[in-house]
Amino acid sequence: MTVLDIDEERLWTRLMQLAGIGATPGGGVDRQALTDGEAQAWRLVIGWAAEAGLEASADRAANLFLTLPGRDRKLPPLMIGSHLDTQPTGGRFDGAFGVLAALEAATVIAGQGATPERDLVVVAWMNEEGSRFAPGMMGSNVFAGFRPLEEIRAAVDTRGISAGAEIDRLLSAFPELPVRDPGFALLAYVEPHIEQHVLLEQAGKAVGIVTAIQGKKTWEIVIGGEKGHAGTLAMDRRRDAVAAFARIAAALYAGIGGYDDLVKFTIGRVDVEPNAPSVVVDAVRFRIDLRHPETTTLQACAQLVQEICAREAAPCKVEVKPLVSTASTPFDEGLRIMLGAAAAARAIPAMPVLSYAGHDALQMAGVCPSAMIFIPCRDGISHSETEWAEPAHVAAGARVLLDVAAGIESFVR
Amino acid sequence: MTVLDIDEERLWTRLMQLAGIGATPGGGVDRQALTDGEAQAWRLVIGWAAEAGLEASADRAANLFLTLPGRDRKLPPLMIGSHLDTQPTGGRFDGAFGVLAALEAATVIAGQGATPERDLVVVAWMNEEGSRFAPGMMGSNVFAGFRPLEEIRAAVDTRGISAGAEIDRLLSAFPELPVRDPGFALLAYVEPHIEQHVLLEQAGKAVGIVTAIQGKKTWEIVIGGEKGHAGTLAMDRRRDAVAAFARIAAALYAGIGGYDDLVKFTIGRVDVEPNAPSVVVDAVRFRIDLRHPETTTLQACAQLVQEICAREAAPCKVEVKPLVSTASTPFDEGLRIMLGAAAAARAIPAMPVLSYAGHDALQMAGVCPSAMIFIPCRDGISHSETEWAEPAHVAAGARVLLDVAAGIESFVR
Numbered sequence: 120m121t122v123l124d125i126d127e128e129r130l131w132t133r134l135m136q137l138a139g140i141g142a143t144p145g146g147g148v149d150r151q152a153l154t155d156g157e158a159q160a161w162r163l164v165i166g167w168a169a170e171a172g173l174e175a176s177a178d179r180a181a182n183l184f185l186t187l188p189g190r191d192r193k194l195p196p197l198m199i200g201s202h203l204d205t206q207p208t209g210g211r212f213d214g215a216f217g218v219l220a221a222l223e224a225a226t227v228i229a230g231q232g233a234t235p236e237r238d239l240v241v242v243a244w245m246n247e248e249g250s251r252f253a254p255g256m257m258g259s260n261v262f263a264g265f266r267p268l269e270e271i272r273a274a275v276d277t278r279g280i281s282a283g284a285e286i287d288r289l290l291s292a293f294p295e296l297p298v299r300d301p302g303f304a305l306l307a308y309v310e311p312h313i314e315q316h317v318l319l320e321q322a323g324k325a326v327g328i329v330t331a332i333q334g335k336k337t338w339e340i341v342i343g344g345e346k347g348h349a350g351t352l353a354m355d356r357r358r359d360a361v362a363a364f365a366r367i368a369a370a371l372y373a374g375i376g377g378y379d380d381l382v383k384f385t386i387g388r389v390d391v392e393p394n395a396p397s398v399v400v401d402a403v404r405f406r407i408d409l410r411h412p413e414t415t416t417l418q419a420c421a422q423l424v425q426e427i428c429a430r431e432a433a434p435c436k437v438e439v440k441p442l443v444s445t446a447s448t449p450f451d452e453g454l455r456i457m458l459g460a461a462a463a464a465r466a467i468p469a470m471p472v473l474s475y476a477g478h479d480a481l482q483m484a485g486v487c488p489s490a491m492i493f494i495p496c497r498d499g500i501s502h503s504e505t506e507w508a509e510p511a512h513v514a515a516g517a518r519v520l521l522d523v524a525a526g527i528e529s530f531v532r
Numbered sequence: 533m534t535v536l537d538i539d540e541e542r543l544w545t546r547l548m549q550l551a552g553i554g555a556t557p558g559g560g561v562d563r564q565a566l567t568d569g570e571a572q573a574w575r576l577v578i579g580w581a582a583e584a585g586l587e588a589s590a591d592r593a594a595n596l597f598l599t600l601p602g603r604d605r606k607l608p609p610l611m612i613g614s615h616l617d618t619q620p621t622g623g624r625f626d627g628a629f630g631v632l633a634a635l636e637a638a639t640v641i642a643g644q645g646a647t648p649e650r651d652l653v654v655v656a657w658m659n660e661e662g663s664r665f666a667p668g669m670m671g672s673n674v675f676a677g678f679r680p681l682e683e684i685r686a687a688v689d690t691r692g693i694s695a696g697a698e699i700d701r702l703l704s705a706f707p708e709l710p711v712r713d714p715g716f717a718l719l720a721y722v723e724p725h726i727e728q729h730v731l732l733e734q735a736g737k738a739v740g741i742v743t744a745i746q747g748k749k750t751w752e753i754v755i756g757g758e759k760g761h762a763g764t765l766a767m768d769r770r771r772d773a774v775a776a777f778a779r780i781a782a783a784l785y786a787g788i789g790g791y792d793d794l795v796k797f798t799i800g801r802v803d804v805e806p807n808a809p810s811v812v813v814d815a816v817r818f819r820i821d822l823r824h825p826e827t828t829t830l831q832a833c834a835q836l837v838q839e840i841c842a843r844e845a846a847p848c849k850v851e852v853k854p855l856v857s858t859a860s861t862p863f864d865e866g867l868r869i870m871l872g873a874a875a876a877a878r879a880i881p882a883m884p885v886l887s888y889a890g891h892d893a894l895q896m897a898g899v900c901p902s903a904m905i906f907i908p909c910r911d912g913i914s915h916s917e918t919e920w921a922e923p924a925h926v927a928a929g930a931r932v933l934l935d936v937a938a939g940i941e942s943f944v945r
Contacts, residue, residue: 316764335763337809349798349821350748350888351729354789361799362789365781372775376767385762386774387811389804396750396801396819403802406809408762475763 123227125521127514130223134513137163137203137219138211147504148211152204152246152257153181153285158292160203164222164243165293171226173241177293178301180261180268181245181286185222187229189237195304195487196238197527199224199520201312202247202258202479209248210506212496212513217311218243220517224524237306239524244479245286252282259479262301263486307454308483309523311492311516313508317499318472325515327472327493328458331412332481333383334447336421338407340428342367343436347399357399361391363435364403370427375409375420381473382420383410406442412473414447448481451488454523458490461522467515492516536640538934540927543636547926550576550616550632551624560917561624565617565659565670566594566698571705573616577635577656578706584639586654590706591714593674593681594658594699598635600642602650608717608900609651610940612637612933614725615660615671615892622661623919625909625926630724631656633930637937650719652937657892658699665695672892675714676899720867721896722936724905724929726921730912731885738928740885740906741871744825745894746796747860749834751820753841755780756849760812770812774804776848777816783840788822788833794886795833796823819855825886827860861894864901867936871903874935880928905929 140159141150150156161183165175168185176184183203189196201217221241228239244262249255252274260266272283290298314320319327344360368386376384388406407424411417428437455471462469472493483489494516497507553572554563563569574596578588581598589597596616602609614630634654641652657675662668665687673679685696703711727733732740757773781799789797801819820837824830841850868884875882885906896902907929910920 318764333763348888349800350746350796350823352796353793354795354797355793359785359798361781361802362785365778365785365799368774368778369782372772372778376775380766380768382767383763383765384767385772385810385812386778387762387813388807388809389774389802389813389816390807391802394801394803397798397821398800399798400800400802408810410763475761 123231123521123525125223125227125514125517127510130219130517131510131513133167133219134211134215137215141205143208143504145504147506148205148209149207150203150205150209151207151251152248153251153282153289157204158289161293164203164218167222168241171229173225173229176297176299177290178262178299179286180258180271180301181289182258182262182301183243185225185241187225187235187239189235189239191236192238194237195306196240197306197524198240198242198308199310199524200242200244201310202244204246204248206248206250206502208502208504210501210503212313212506212508213315213501214247216313216494216508216513216516220311220513220520223517224521227521228525246282247479251276256477256479256482257282259482263482264302265482265485268301305487307451307527308480308487308489309454309492309520310478310480311494311520312478313496313501313506314472314493315476315496315499315501319470319493319495320497320499322470324468324470325494325512326462326467326469326519328455328462328469329450329474329491329493330455330471331447331449332474332477333410333412334414334417335408335410335443335445336417336441337409337443338424339440339442340405340407341438341440342403342432344399344401346393346401349397349399352399358434359399360403360435361400363432363437364405366431367428367437370431371407371424374423374427378420379416381412382416410475412447412449417447445477448484450480450484450490454488454490457523457526458492458519461519461526464522465518467519492519536644536934536938538636538640538927538930540923543632543930544923544926546580546632547624547628550628554618556621556917558917560919561618561622562620563616563618563622564620564664565661566664566695566702570617571702574706577616577631580635581654584642586638586642589710589712590703591675591712593671593684593714594702595671595675595714596656598638598654600638600648600652602648602652604649605651607650608719609653610719610937611653611655611721612723612937613655613657614723615657617659617661619661619663619915621915621917623914623916625726625919625921626728626914627660629726629907629921629926629929633724633926633933636930637934640934641938659695660892664689669890669892669895670695672895676895677715678895678898681714718900720864720940721893721900721902722867722905722933723891723893724907724933725891726909726914726919727885727906728889728909728912728914732883732906732908733910733912735883737881737883738907738925739875739880739882739932741868741875741882742863742887742904742906743868743884744860744862745887745890746823746825747827747830748856748858749822749830749854750856751837752853752855753818753820754851754853755816755845757812757814759806759814762810762812765812771847772812773816773848774813776845776850777802777818779844780841780850783844784820784837787836787840791833792829794825795829823888825860825862830860858890861897863893863897863903867901867903870936870939871905871932874932874939877935878931880932905932
């Protein structure tokens with residue numbers, strides 16, 4: 120059997136070509152969702168895909184699919200990819216690396232001459248970044264069935280233009296493209312991405328097998344007390360909001376901060392009123408940032424936030440306002456084993472890593488076995504013109520993806 | 533025996549006349565220490581004192597004395613009075629009431645025809661307010677021997693003029709005045725003053741017998757941690773300054789806030805850096821305001837501040853910077869009993885009250901038995917143009933002072 124391999128130079132060259140669309144003077148990329156830039160990017164990758172014999176199609180959420188047809192087109196396909204949109208001050212790798220690594224893997228598999236058993240689909244999800252139309256992960260969210268298409272079409276950008284109008288405009292620019300309804304059965308989903316953190320770099324690893332995307336919950340807590348003179352008001356008549364904050368925060372750090380080795384608990388913002396040295400404080404507002412890779416633990420800790428605030432606030436009042444709530448998402452264990460085995464077989468230094476940010480794989484994990492491949496990015500910097508990934512790491516991540524995509528038939532039998 | 537009594541109308545009229553010196557359009561008084569206004573005030577009260585047969589003198593700290601000579605001039609005299617200087621936005625009663633109530637009492641005693649056994653001295657202390665030359669209570673501080681005269685002479689105002697030069701200027705305006713060295717033996721000191729708080733008003737009392745001036749200690753505490761990402765930095769590697777603050781503040785409120793019924797413990801100011809919701813905080817600066825009427829308790833609580841900060845800060849660093857430290861000063865029990873008996877004999881509603889602010893009596897308590905008489909001021913407002921005391925309360929306070937001054941010989945025998 121021939122050992123398949125990616126074309127490192129082709130992949131790197133395509134990454135740099137793609138980065139030319141929306142290129143900023145400082146070396147970054149501004150190619151926000153559903154802009155003319157994204158349409159140009161579609162045109163480029165659709166062209167590359169056609170050269171490899173892949174069929175382009177889209178869905179009504181403006182997700183782009185590049186499909187290598189299999190022998191039995193009714194079997195649920197393997198899907199690989201990421202997104203083509205960027206932050207307004209984005210870099211060359213966030214999203215683009217995943218789409219082009221997937222295209223490279225599909226191109227290599229297509230080039231071997233044999234038809235795979237099932238379809239292999241390269242995907243470019245619509246609006247992962249959420250910078251133009253909030254929130255992000257829109258395309259995958261609709262594809263996975265978590266939000267109705269009409270709801271995301273109603274989102275508007277700062278100029279009052281709706282996502283729906285821009286989806287229609289993008290699709291109408293590609294009249295030859297078949298457009299289906301979002302959502303179809305998948306065998307599995309694998310997304311390559313830059314890590315956007317320093318763990319791989321610090322450990323000297325070329326590839327990270329992502330264990331999970333940690334969930335996140337944030338709150339604003341408002342403690343209401345009563346103003347008073349520091350020198351005269353008897354302690355037992357005070358409703359001192361700083362005293363209540365101290366009890367609440369100490370109990371939260373003790374109860375949640377030490378919950379297990381994985382929890383992240385932070386009070387990063389604290390605002391005190393009137394904030395004068397000799398006045399008993401009547402209001403403390405603070406923010407809680409809670410993260411954990413396991414949903415049940417995240418929920419248990421969220422329950423503790425409620426309980427501790429309620430228990431420790433008296434004689435002050437307390438208001439617990441939830442702000443953000445993102446589910447914790449562990450990735451499929453079978454896929455993770457395959458990814459690790461593929462890296463080991465190639466002697467690519469790899470390690471399990473947690474994802475601290477959200478990705479389209481977060482949505483897909485809700486509908487099929489999903490996984491992610493991380494590669495290091497310099498100093499963990501992302502969403503920045505200085506975002507950078509080493510060509511060797513780009514190649515390593517693509518190789519692991521290729522091997523898993525090529526070998527996945529054995530995985531499902 | 534004739535019952536002595538004050539002349540209510542004379543006292544009130546003099547208060548209003550004195551308030552004309554430095555009068556502000558809004559009904560207040562701006563008559564700061566060692567200004568031409570204070571010299572005018574001296575001239576006025578020296579004139580009133582001369583009418584009553586009192587001898588004017590001063591000391592080199594520009595404290596003014598108006599003495600009713602006794603039979604034995606070697607006996608330590610009773611001293612009564614307060615101060616004539618005001619805040620720049622001061623009122624008509626703070627200080628002036630004490631000096632004029634004392635002058636009224638001495639005038640009445642002088643007017644009865646019999647010579648008292650010992651001197652009775654009405655005092656107007658130099659620079660109680662500390663608004664022009666900081667800190668306040670300068671004259672009494674030097675008189676009591678707690679600070680050398682040369683040190684306070686070196687203080688300068690915002691225009692660069694020294695207190696020493698202004699003392700010399702004031703004294704040279706009164707060339708006829710004998711000037712002695714500050715400090716001489718006293719039998720006792722009694723100071724009438726407006727309460728500058730609402731306790732008497734709320735209780736419906738005309739007079740407060742001041743139990744003590746509570747001591748005060750303040751600190752700035754700086755907790756030094758390390759910045760970090762709320763989503764990625766493991767809890768056991770964090771040096772979270774908010775977590776340390778919560779532990780420290782909770783322990784301080786529990787340990788000191790509940791120390792006894794008299795303690796006042798306040799954290800009124802808290803500043804957090806960088807104060808962003810998803811960043812582990814690397815610095816918390818906060819202020820402690822601690823007050824207690826008993827010195828030993830104040831010191832014990834101050835020790836707790838040090839211990840708790842040191843114990844709870846790790847893994848952060850903590851710096852405990854003392855700012856203000858004023859001793860707690862209980863007033864003489866014998867004098868307090870006399871004041872209470874005098875009020876009771878006249879059926880003047882009186883109650884014991886704590887003084888939450890410093891007064892010249894704080895200094896004098898260090899050198900002789902001392903006491904204070906408070907009268908209510910409207911809504912507790914002071915250092916303001918709207919400062920106001922009822923004529924009936926002014927008279928009540930002066931009557932209690934008169935009776936104690938007239939009767940004090942029996943007290944010391």
